[in-house]
Amino acid sequence: MHLVTAIIKAHRVEAVTEALKDAGVTGMTIADVQGFGRQRGHTEVYRGSEYNVDFLPKVRVDVLCDGGQADKITDVIADAARTGKIGDGKIWVTEVARTIRIRTGETGEDAL
Amino acid sequence: MIGLGIVVLGLWAVTWYFSTKAGAAMLGQTAPTTQATDIVNPLNTTWTLVTAFLVFFMQAGFMFLEAGFARTREVSNVMISCIADTCLCALLFWAFGFAFMFGTGNKWIGHHYFFLHGAPHTYGSTGVAFLAFFLFQYAFADTCSTVTTGAMVGRTAFGGDLIYSCAVSGFIYPILGHWVWGPDGWLATMKTPFHDFAGSTVVHSIGGFIALAGAIALGPRLGRKFKRDGGGMPPGHDMAIAAVGGVILWFGWYGFNPGSTLSAMDFEGIGRVATNTTLAASAAGLVAMFFVYPRAHKWDTGISINGFLAGLVAITCPCYWVSPFGAICIGAIAGVVVVLGVDLLEYLRIDDPIGAWPVHGLCGIWGTLSLGLFATGQFGGATSTGPDPSTSFKGLFYGGGFHQLQFQIFGSVIICASTFAIALIIMYALKAVGVLRISAEHELEGLDIVEHGAPSYHPEYAYMGYSPIPSGKSPGVAVPRGADSPTISVGE
Numbered sequence: 001m002h003l004v005t006a007i008i009k010a011h012r013v014e015a016v017t018e019a020l021k022d023a024g025v026t027g028m029t030i031a032d033v034q035g036f037g038r039q040r041g042h043t044e045v046y047r048g049s050e051y052n053v054d055f056l057p058k059v060r061v062d063v064l065c066d067g068g069q070a071d072k073i074t075d076v077i078a079d080a081a082r083t084g085k086i087g088d089g090k091i092w093v094t095e096v097a098r099t100i101r102i103r104t105g106e107t108g109e110d111a112l
Numbered sequence: 113m114i115g116l117g118i119v120v121l122g123l124w125a126v127t128w129y130f131s132t133k134a135g136a137a138m139l140g141q142t143a144p145t146t147q148a149t150d151i152v153n154p155l156n157t158t159w160t161l162v163t164a165f166l167v168f169f170m171q172a173g174f175m176f177l178e179a180g181f182a183r184t185r186e187v188s189n190v191m192i193s194c195i196a197d198t199c200l201c202a203l204l205f206w207a208f209g210f211a212f213m214f215g216t217g218n219k220w221i222g223h224h225y226f227f228l229h230g231a232p233h234t235y236g237s238t239g240v241a242f243l244a245f246f247l248f249q250y251a252f253a254d255t256c257s258t259v260t261t262g263a264m265v266g267r268t269a270f271g272g273d274l275i276y277s278c279a280v281s282g283f284i285y286p287i288l289g290h291w292v293w294g295p296d297g298w299l300a301t302m303k304t305p306f307h308d309f310a311g312s313t314v315v316h317s318i319g320g321f322i323a324l325a326g327a328i329a330l331g332p333r334l335g336r337k338f339k340r341d342g343g344g345m346p347p348g349h350d351m352a353i354a355a356v357g358g359v360i361l362w363f364g365w366y367g368f369n370p371g372s373t374l375s376a377m378d379f380e381g382i383g384r385v386a387t388n389t390t391l392a393a394s395a396a397g398l399v400a401m402f403f404v405y406p407r408a409h410k411w412d413t414g415i416s417i418n419g420f421l422a423g424l425v426a427i428t429c430p431c432y433w434v435s436p437f438g439a440i441c442i443g444a445i446a447g448v449v450v451v452l453g454v455d456l457l458e459y460l461r462i463d464d465p466i467g468a469w470p471v472h473g474l475c476g477i478w479g480t481l482s483l484g485l486f487a488t489g490q491f492g493g494a495t496s497t498g499p500d501p502s503t504s505f506k507g508l509f510y511g512g513g514f515h516q517l518q519f520q521i522f523g524s525v526i527i528c529a530s531t532f533a534i535a536l537i538i539m540y541a542l543k544a545v546g547v548l549r550i551s552a553e554h555e556l557e558g559l560d561i562v563e564h565g566a567p568s569y570h571p572e573y574a575y576m577g578y579s580p581i582p583s584g585k586s587p588g589v590a591v592p593r594g595a596d597s598p599t600i601s602v603g604e
Binding site: 009011014034044045046050055057 | 335556557561564565566567570571
């Protein structure tokens with residue numbers, strides 16, 4: 001069991017969701033997040049003065065999947081989220097120790 | 113016998129009135145004489161100004177309504193668009209808009225009072241202070257100008273916004289408005305005049321059709337899917353703001369419609385107009401609410417707001433000439449018309465995020481026509497000293513036949529078609545020059561960041577200067593004594 005986590009641009013969420021559905025993914029979770037990478041922040045203007053903002057709004061996508069599916073899902077997300085410009089985000093995969101579906105108590109792959 | 117008594121009593125009252133007047137004139141050698149206009153004109157001017165302020169407050173309503181129905185990424189843009197409209201409109205109306213619309217001239221355009229030069233003390237026969245009348249009409253022009261922004265939310269470049277706003281409040285609204293409301297406009301001076309009491313056509317249809325032209329020229333927002341393509345209107349981001357905005361507009365309408373008498377002396381008239389306005393809005397809100405309920409078995413807040421606004425727009429033209437029951441009928445039909453208008457735009461794949469055309473354009477037409485159906489024939493017009501029933505007319509349902517109705521249709525078609533044609537030319541010209549719409553990349557980021565430098569909503573912790581316990585590293589932030597201690601002591 002793996003957890004694929006992606007930090008992507010907000011306006012790519014729709015494309016990523018569609019691509020994941022097409023790839024057979026049955027569930028995903030998204031959240032508004034703030035962060036920075038190599039892009040660092042950006043400059044904003046408020047009442048005539050410029051200032052730097054470190055954190056930029058991004059969307060975090062979490063997809064739980066079968067171990068063998070992780071690479072494929074990573075590629076699907078990367079392809080759908082890519083604009084080629086700085087700030088496209090990152091994807092990482094972590095191993096998951098245990099999963100359980102709350103309603104039925106199913107565990108492991110059955111819980112997906 | 114009773115009739116005779118009343119006549120005698122009336123004769124006595126008249127005689128008594130003139131005798132005291134004569135007495136007053138005799139006394140006039142010592143006391144200053146007071147003419148009727150010395151009381152009536154200030155009274156009517158005060159009424160006009162108070163209602164002008166109410167109409168002006170509709171800007172706040174539009175800002176809230178449009179912001180609520182918009183997405184978070186363009187709220188700041190909605191705000192500044194309305195601010196820019198309001199400021200631009202005042203200066204343009206001062207320079208030439210008012211002259212085009214309310215200056216004497218010919219049938220097509222006015223050409224007096226440019227820069228308010230040569231203004232008399234009072235405007236025309238209204239007895240209202242000239243500048244009070246100017247302010248009232250400016251607030252109307254501003255309303256028309258702001259209506260147009262509604263259908264263009266979310267993708268219009270701010271530069272293009274400024275240019276077309278100049279065209280709306282400096283030229284389109286004043287010149288077309290002159291045809292109906294100008295002292296010698298051709299629709300007002302026809303043998304059977306076209307009637308529009310407070311502007312279903314002049315303000316709302318003009319604004320609505322410019323909005324429609326804008327929405328067509330712009331095209332839909334990126335990623336907007338329409339109902340027949342398996343999508344729908346993206347939900348507004350804040351229904352509380354949108355609903356309060358709608359109610360503020362309703363409140364402002366108490367200036368818009370009753371104020372259009374320009375006369376507090378017609379006190380029955382302003383009472384009737386205010387009540388008709390309320391009843392039409394209420395009927396329309398409820399009808400729209402119930403009309404869409406069967407679709408998804410949900411009570412739809414957004415369409416209810418558009419519903420009562422549709423009733424308000426519809427009653428704006430006939431409010432003076434119809435009965436309260438007529439107003440309810442007019443509002444009820446508007447509640448259906450607005451929903452069908454929204455459906456039509458959805459079918460035609462035209463993206464109007466606020467519903468500016470269904471509410472203002474389409475229900476403006478319905479309101480204008482409804483006068484030809486529901487005019488009771490009891491009421492003529494408001495003058496500075498009271499009602500003037502001599503110019504009354506009847507609608508179809510009150511035995512007046514199709515006479516007034518056909519002129520209402522004629523006026524509405526002329527104004528809507530002219531507006532739409534001119535607006536399409538302007539919008540497509542701006543599009544050809546490339547200033548109408550922002551780039552796709554910028555649109556995805558959102559107008560607020562791209563055009564105005566910062567988002568409207570942001571997590572405060574991501575910004576400098578927000579830290580409950582200052583680190584002491586940021587320059588300019590005073591570190592309170594003991595702030596570096598790990599615990600915060602209370603009551604020190």
